[in-house]
Amino acid sequence: MNSHDVVIVGSGLAGLRAAMELVGHLDVAVVTKVYPSRSHSGAAQGGVAASLGNVDDDSVEAHIYDTVKGADYLGDQDSIEILCGDAPRTIYEMEHLGCAFSRTEENKINQRAFGGHSAQRACFSADRTGHALLHTLFEQSYKQRGKLQIYSEWHMNRLIVEDGVCRGVVVMDIRTSKLEVLQAKAVLFASGGYGQAFKITSNAAANTGDGIVAAYRAGVPLQDMEFVQFHPTGLYQHGILLTEGARGEGGYLINEDGDRFMSKYAPSKMELGPRDIVSRSEQTEINEGRGAGPNKDYVLLDLRHLGRAKIMERLPQVFHLAQDFIGVDCIEKPVPIQPTAHYSMGGIPADNDCQVYLDDKGAHVTGFFAAGECSCISVHGANRLGTNSLLEALVFGRRAGKKMLDVVPGLQLAPVDEERELAAARREIDELYAGDGTEDISVIREELKQTMTLQAGVYRDASRMEPAQTKLDQLRKRFAKVCVKDQGKSFNFNLLEALELSNMLEYSELIVDGGLARQESRGAHFRTDYPTRDDENWMKHTMAFRTEDGGHELRYKPVKVTRFEPEERKY
């Protein structure tokens, strides 16, 4: 059994930033099922928020207010104050580490407009901001080579929590299928979101909520799982992200008739309304027959008026994605787009130092931390503003690191029954080989994705979600019959897919059930049968607890309000 002071699961911005804080002081290891530079933080395009005021007047207060309002008042305001207050320092730090940012004529970091932000606040590196930030931290990991152990291509199977104390993780070397226990004084999950459960998604194949489900199965509740953000500009049918920066740079959204339809839905912000509102507006246009194309099932992102030079300088990736994936030259033609599942607002509940909560009363799991998209701190509430997620990963990754540096020296390696843990992980794998094989992994996965996109997507109501509930229940029963066909030990991706699908089936129920229970519309969760926000009954976080029988119980906890009382959300 290997042991480390700290094991970090996930190698995106949050995980690497935390590691940077710890390396050299504690024995720290990073576990990732890909390679660090492949992490999904790198796919973020448009920018990272900070009120630097390099382009126009801005303030931390304005950033806080925009984020609280964007979150539709479900965000915890004390956490949002930390997020926005620490943003300028975070950007300067990344710049000092070598991140290449696009610049203003005064040679400062350039900033562009983004949805729901009242100032030009998005610092950017062309339209590859996540890539630039992730690679900067990956480069820094080379500075620590030899001191920082990275388990690349290791899957995390189980989190070990006993008596409220986190003791380590069970992991599997994808190269050999060997299971191992990594014992640790503290574990940080920075394992990303859960958007793979949807058919149309901008998420990487790796975003299957492994960390979230491992925590949940270990007895940790999950918070606000029903809140899934749909990004307005997913490439038609592919779901691939086209940055909001395209609209920040002046791009239009038009329907079949060429009308800029956002004038009806968010007249003051137009295309730069927050994502939930813009996605719903697109879906309304499509549902009411004003979509484009032979099936009238998409709308258009029009960049033609920006001209070649601006597109190639500021939005080169958008140009290439449209060209390579659907053969559209965005300099000459508008690009077909549709809402795409993008960001998981829900996740593992944690405090402002990323210490994970064990219940809805404020007790913690000793030695267990969560940061980044897998966590729910909650800075994004019911709807995240674009550019706040890269910021969150960096700010809270660092805070998690600092807190661990503070508390881990006072912790012992808690005893682990290695045999029992390995046997439990082995049993979960054996079950995937034990089915009669009458059901197929890829068929179940496809049906799950269809169900989630069509019945728990941009628009929801009881008549869609109740059948979805039944469907998910059936899918879980059918999943018991699958049999992994690959018997090999080396790079058995067939087995890995089955483990991931098991996770997806488990958390999808929480999205649907949390959504059904929440009889209101707030942020990304919009119910046509309850179309208004209900602060009296629903200004509270959902907490889903796993029950003995594999089901769950929903409880709720209040939202933290510091300075902004809820008001009507208009743009």
Place this chain on the structure above:
Amino acid sequence: MASSKVTFRIQRFDPEKDEAPRDQDFQLELEPGITILKALNKIQAELDPTLALRYSCGSAICGSCAMKVNGHARLVCKTQVSDCVKDGVLRVGPMGNLRVLKDLVVDMEPFWDSLDKVKPYLAPDPAQAAPEKERLQSPEEFLRIDPSTTCILCGACYSDCNVLEVDKSFVGPASLAKAHRFIFDSRDAETTERLRKISEKTGVWDCTHCGECSTRCPTEAKPLERIEEIRVKAMTEGHHGNAGARHVLGFRETVGRRGLLDENYLPARSVGFFNIPGLLSIIPVGLRMMKRRKNPPLRPHSIDKVDEVKKTFARFEELRK
């Protein structure tokens, strides 16, 4: 548009069963507009779940899915099947220059190790404290490093590099693009040291500029262009004490003098006239060439209009100044 039948000829290798890689054909009925990655996923879902390949983001930014298509490295997530089918067949294999572990999965460790050789992180001036705000950098200075920062470390250039095929000590095109990103970064304080080190053996002069790396690069990083920019900067800043630079200078000297390469002069000029071990090391090559009658004429001659060449050289020198 109608669907079409395509044969995917995929190189398979199972380390638990196979002695050597083998090809396996899969017939697929495909809708138009499908990418190679989606087609490979379809094979996994419908025909053979044991097929192993790496992929993640599906949008050409994570760099996981580089592999060979019809013999050349590409990111399969962004490559259309229809662009690569030849006579109904599309061949897929693992990247080159890296050991195959299973099917389309190769051992990436030598690639990751190669980056370590170029100190792949910013080295700011330790004597100068970082400013409270950002370091200033002009839009032009940003644009200078913009291409090399687009590298996604997919390894396609490493896979198809002709030098690496014969000499594994070469740092490789991706590492040189990474080096470029810091050599040309106005915030880096170790430009001179980086240039000196990268001019040595295994570095920037070991590239034979075949151009495969830039042809295969799926981003704007284009390693060959970056390599040439590094070479020009190294020469301009006087890093002449290495074989590569001496080769360039010798090239210019002999062409400038005779209008032709003096292939007897050039090797000695490159290793250095006072480098006795170096000179001795090239003698066997010369002897082998003589044995096979491949050696250049022992007495160098000049072309007829050598004055024209000299004039052109003089004009270039003027322009350069």
